[in-house]
Amino acid sequence: MRARLWIATALPALLVIVMLVIGFAYRYGDRMADALTDRGVASARQLGSAAEFMVFAGDREGLGRLAEAAIRNDAQLHAVAVYDAHGQLLASAGKLEEGQPSLGSALDVQLGERLRVELPIYPTIAPTDDLYTPTPSAGIAYGQGARLVGHAVLEVSLDRLAQQQRELLLWSLVTAAGGLVLAGGLATLLASRVTAQITAINDVVTRVGQGALDERIDGVRSGVLASLAEGINAMIGRIATTQEELQFRVEQATRELRHQKEAAEQAARTDTLTGTATRLAFTEVAEVEMQRALRYRNDLSLLMLDLDHFKGINDEHGHVTGDAVLVHFAQTVQQQIRNMDLLARLGGEEFVVLLPNVNAEQAAVLAERIRGAVSESRLMANGRPLRFSVSIGVAQFDWRELSLTRWMSRADAALYRAKAQGRNCVVQDNGGCTPAAGD
Numbered sequence: 001m002r003a004r005l006w007i008a009t010a011l012p013a014l015l016v017i018v019m020l021v022i023g024f025a026y027r028y029g030d031r032m033a034d035a036l037t038d039r040g041v042a043s044a045r046q047l048g049s050a051a052e053f054m055v056f057a058g059d060r061e062g063l064g065r066l067a068e069a070a071i072r073n074d075a076q077l078h079a080v081a082v083y084d085a086h087g088q089l090l091a092s093a094g095k096l097e098e099g100q101p102s103l104g105s106a107l108d109v110q111l112g113e114r115l116r117v118e119l120p121i122y123p124t125i126a127p128t129d130d131l132y133t134p135t136p137s138a139g140i141a142y143g144q145g146a147r148l149v150g151h152a153v154l155e156v157s158l159d160r161l162a163q164q165q166r167e168l169l170l171w172s173l174v175t176a177a178g179g180l181v182l183a184g185g186l187a188t189l190l191a192s193r194v195t196a197q198i199t200a201i202n203d204v205v206t207r208v209g210q211g212a213l214d215e216r217i218d219g220v221r222s223g224v225l226a227s228l229a230e231g232i233n234a235m236i237g238r239i240a241t242t243q244e245e246l247q248f249r250v251e252q253a254t255r256e257l258r259h260q261k262e263a264a265e266q267a268a269r270t271d272t273l274t275g276t277a278t279r280l281a282f283t284e285v286a287e288v289e290m291q292r293a294l295r296y297r298n299d300l301s302l303l304m305l306d307l308d309h310f311k312g313i314n315d316e317h318g319h320v321t322g323d324a325v326l327v328h329f330a331q332t333v334q335q336q337i338r339n340m341d342l343l344a345r346l347g348g349e350e351f352v353v354l355l356p357n358v359n360a361e362q363a364a365v366l367a368e369r370i371r372g373a374v375s376e377s378r379l380m381a382n383g384r385p386l387r388f389s390v391s392i393g394v395a396q397f398d399w400r401e402l403s404l405t406r407w408m409s410r411a412d413a414a415l416y417r418a419k420a421q422g423r424n425c426v427v428q429d430n431g432g433c434t435p436a437a438g439d
């Protein structure tokens, strides 16, 4: 990119410099040729003026000296010749190289390999000739329409002109080269500066793309790139702010979801009516306790409890009273068991109690205590004390069994036997009914 930028910057400057130098060289070269021509014409006029009277007098010797002196005094003067009015050569110095002169009646200037000037010589009219008839245009003048006296022809070498033109060309080339070096240097400086700034911007944009939103473009403070850098910095700032807001909202939503999930899990594990554990919670805890009992050979028992004739309570006292009986029953059982025991409602009026580190006999004793407490408790319903009872099946966990379902089935079977044997009693899955005396 730097090379392309360099070309785009330097090329127009180079072209302008070259065009300026070429234009200048041409124009100045033309002026040099014009100056040489003017000088040649002036020399011819001087020569013609000096030669006029000698031509008139036919002084060939004087004309010869005049021609020699003219060449001697002007190094660029290549050849000089003086002719009379009939074209007869009177005197010359040097050799005319541009062929036979045309010797016309008017000034003739030719620029070939040399500069040739042919000047017709007319008699000079002096003001002293008009003493008695003074003319308004006093001074020396060549008489137009006067009789031709002769011709002065001279050739000027163009070597000096060529040398001057060479010097001009050399100077132009040196100037152009200097201009080129200057333009190239400036272009290089500009290209490297712009490239460095673009690279800096590109690096920051790349790092931001990789997630470094604290990156900012620094050091680009002037030109178009400065406003670009400013815009990109503002954009990165907005992205960072938006990301922070999004992150905050995601975290907030995640927290809310976690709370809702925990609440839902808690709800799924807590019976809404009685506040006891649910079947789900009981199953999870029972599985853990079974593993523990297996590993440490601990005793583990469960009680299966079912309220007796609960349908009759509902039918006689109403469903609301039935609910109150369920709550009252759960509280009564809860008061009889330890903190480490777990009371769960399996559904309807059926409950279960998990008893870690308790064998069947101890469980039966506890069951009997529960049965007694329930039997003795009273719930005030419609202003009258309501009595109810519970049947309980007891089963100890068997290490060889390894199944919660089968273990519960044994407890269920014991409960079924308790119901069958008259209710309000405790039955062990390997034993008989233990109804309380007096009940």
Ligand SMILES: Nc1nc2c(ncn2[C@@H]2O[C@H](COP(=O)(O)OP(=O)(O)OP(=O)(O)O)[C@@H](O)[C@H]2O)c(=O)[nH]1
Residues within 6 Å of the ligand: 273, 306, 307, 308, 309, 310, 311, 312, 314, 318, 319, 320, 321, 322, 323, 326, 347, 348, 349, 419, 423
């Ligand atoms: N009030 C109330 N009643 C319930 C609830 N869940 C189940 N029941 C009722 O409990 C009764 C259970 O009746 P049964 O299965 O015949 O049992 P039971 O009447 O207790 O008879 P046994 O168990 O043989 O002594 C039904 O009438 C159900 O409608 C509840 O959440 N609240």
